Amino acid sequence: MAKIVILTGAGISAESGIRTFRAADGLWEEHRIEDVATPEGFAADPALVHRFYNARRAAAAAAAPNAAHRALAALEADPQHQVLVVTQNVDDLHERGGSHNVIHMHGTLNGALCHACEHRWPAPAVMAPTDACPACGARATRPDIVWFGEMPYRMEDIWAALRAADLFVSIGTSGNVYPAAGFVADARHAGVPTLELNLEPSAGTRLFDEARHGPATQIVPAWVAEICR
Ligand code: BV8
Numbered sequence: 001m002a003k004i005v006i007l008t009g010a011g012i013s014a015e016s017g018i019r020t021f022r023a024a025d026g027l028w029e030e031h032r033i034e035d036v037a038t039p040e041g042f043a044a045d046p047a048l049v050h051r052f053y054n055a056r057r058a059a060a061a062a063a064a065p066n067a068a069h070r071a072l073a074a075l076e077a078d079p080q081h082q083v084l085v086v087t088q089n090v091d092d093l094h095e096r097g098g099s100h101n102v103i104h105m106h107g108t109l110n111g112a113l114c115h116a117c118e119h120r121w122p123a124p125a126v127m128a129p130t131d132a133c134p135a136c137g138a139r140a141t142r143p144d145i146v147w148f149g150e151m152p153y154r155m156e157d158i159w160a161a162l163r164a165a166d167l168f169v170s171i172g173t174s175g176n177v178y179p180a181a182g183f184v185a186d187a188r189h190a191g192v193p194t195l196e197l198n199l200e201p202s203a204g205t206r207l208f209d210e211a212r213h214g215p216a217t218q219i220v221p222a223w224v225a226e227i228c229r
Helices: 040-043 045-061 067-077 155-164 180-189 216-227
Strands: 004-010 081-089 100-106 106-112 119-122 141-145 166-170 194-198 210-215
Touching: 004 067, 004 155, 004 180, 004 210, 040 106, 040 155, 045 106, 045 141, 067 081, 067 216, 081 155, 166 180, 166 216, 180 194, 210 216
Parallel strands: 004 081, 004 166, 081 100, 166 194, 194 210
Antiparallel strands: 106 119, 106 141
């Protein structure tokens, strides 16, 4: 049973119509990263940040999984392989595409968090600063998203899985954001073979044993078909 750890980024959802981050000249839906994806930005203007995530939550709900998401679900279902998807994405297209073993290291649009009592609950479609936490009542709700400067989720589980893997695959990520961008180096350090599947070479492409470039809906199903033969 081959253990495969697969890191995915915005590129795997691009062909589902969800915008990537660096395609848009460094702006995210016309906002600067520090204004909408940092605790400081949220503290300065929670209404703006809620609007930013409300728009992305609606876009994700309107999107459909693509052939790349479905191929990874088929790989997970194949008895020859034990698959863990570690995604940087906050959409739920992996789950809607049929994957079950998924870690959202940067959180999810469908989660809400109270920054007063740490209570978590399913996010409503629209969140606002006036919302009250269902547990403690404080007007301290935020999207359950990991912003820049915050600790990504489940890092110990991810690093343990990387060290124990037979193969590390990176799909649809530019390799700009850490610690995810460091996973290929962590895998190499543990002697794990590495493969990059991306539209174009990522920032860390030279660290991969093999790299294949093209749209995820073409190169991911082709790779899955190859190893499930
Ligand atoms: C941390 C939130 C400590 C949800 C995100 C100064 C101060 C504080 C921190 C730092 C600092 N300097 C550096 C850091 C670290 C920082 C960082 O890396 N900054 C970068 C900018 C230098 N990281 C952090 O702050 C992290 N926390 O370090 O805490 C720590 C460290 C280790 C252990 C414990 C604690 C937190 C990072 C998480 C930030 N939150 N998202 C949201 O709003 O989305 S990151 C955000 O950017 C996304 O979630 C995503 O992860 C990332 C975007 O990257 P990609 O997914 O790669 O997307 P991108 O557009 O860049 O690339 C798309 C790729 O797809 C391209 O290569 C393209 O070619 C390809 N593609 C396009 N179309 C297709 C395709 N491929 C295939 N097919 C296609 N059709």
